[in-house]
Amino acid sequence: MLTGEFEHSLDDKNRIFVSNKLRSQIDTEEYGSDFYLVLGASGILCLYPAKYFQRIALAGAPGTAAPDEAVSFERLSFALASRVELDRQGRLLLSEKLRKRANLGDNLTLVGVRDHIELWNSDDWEQYLQNNLVQYQQQMMNARQIVLQEQSRELE
Numbered sequence: 039m040l041t042g043e044f045e046h047s048l049d050d051k052n053r054i055f056v057s058n059k060l061r062s063q064i065d066t067e068e069y070g071s072d073f074y075l076v077l078g079a080s081g082i083l084c085l086y087p088a089k090y091f092q093r094i095a096l097a098g099a100p101g102t103a104a105p106d107e108a109v110s111f112e113r114l115s116f117a118l119a120s121r122v123e124l125d126r127q128g129r130l131l132l133s134e135k136l137r138k139r140a141n142l143g144d145n146l147t148l149v150g151v152r153d154h155i156e157l158w159n160s161d162d163w164e165q166y167l168q169n170n171l172v173q174y175q176q177q178m179m180n181a182r183q184i185v186l187q188e189q190s191r192e193l194e
Contacts (some may be wrong), residue, residue, distance in 0.1 A: 039063065045160055048144045052137070053129040054157070056085070061128060062148055075136065076119045078156070083140035085130070085148075085155040090122065095119065131174030132157075 044057040064071075069087035076091065078084035086094070093116045098108060124130055132142065140157065147163040148157045158166070 040155060042150045043163070044148045046146055046148065048146065049129070050130065052132050052134070054132060054146055054148070056124055056128050056130055056148060056155070058128060060148060060155060063150065073122050073124070073130075074119045075122045075130070075132075075167070076115075077136070077139055078154070081140060083132075083136060083142065083157040085122075086153070090153055091119065092152070094131055158159065 040060065040061060040063050044060055046055045046057075048054055058080040064087050068089065070089045072088040074086045074088055074091040076084045076086060095112075098112060103111065116159060120133075122135075126147045136142075141159070142157060143159050143161075147160045149158060149163065
């Protein structure tokens with residue numbers, strides 16, 4: 039389970055440091071030490087552990103997808119994914135094409151999101167937080183109440 043937010047800047051060679059605090063959360067025996075860089079939902083650039091992304095890509099489009107949607111999902115899943123390795127210092131090279139597609143500048147925030155790492159412009163991430171924090175707080179309170187109710191039933 040990947041968690042946390044980490045601010046970094048691109049260096050002069052378009053490399054971003056992926057914090058060891060974030061990388062160490064990945065079980066490399068189960069998921070490998072390589073990654074796939076993928077343009078994900080809402081145009082956010084995502085970094086998936088290699089073995090995990092392979093499972094997603096091979097699972098294909100949801101079962102309710104029309105045949106042409108399944109073909110499109112497969113085509114784009116593989117075309118827009120790049121297998122990448124971090125260098126010895128834990129840096130990831132971002133191509134200019136990917137930066138343009140994801141609209142990434144020089145100041146980035148890497149966000150752990152359960153099974154992947156998202157790469158955001160730091161200003162966009164702050165705006166996303168402002169726009170969604172109240173809803174998140176309500177959802178967190180509701181989720182906690184559910185857990186507390188379950189615990190209370192278990193004690194009866």
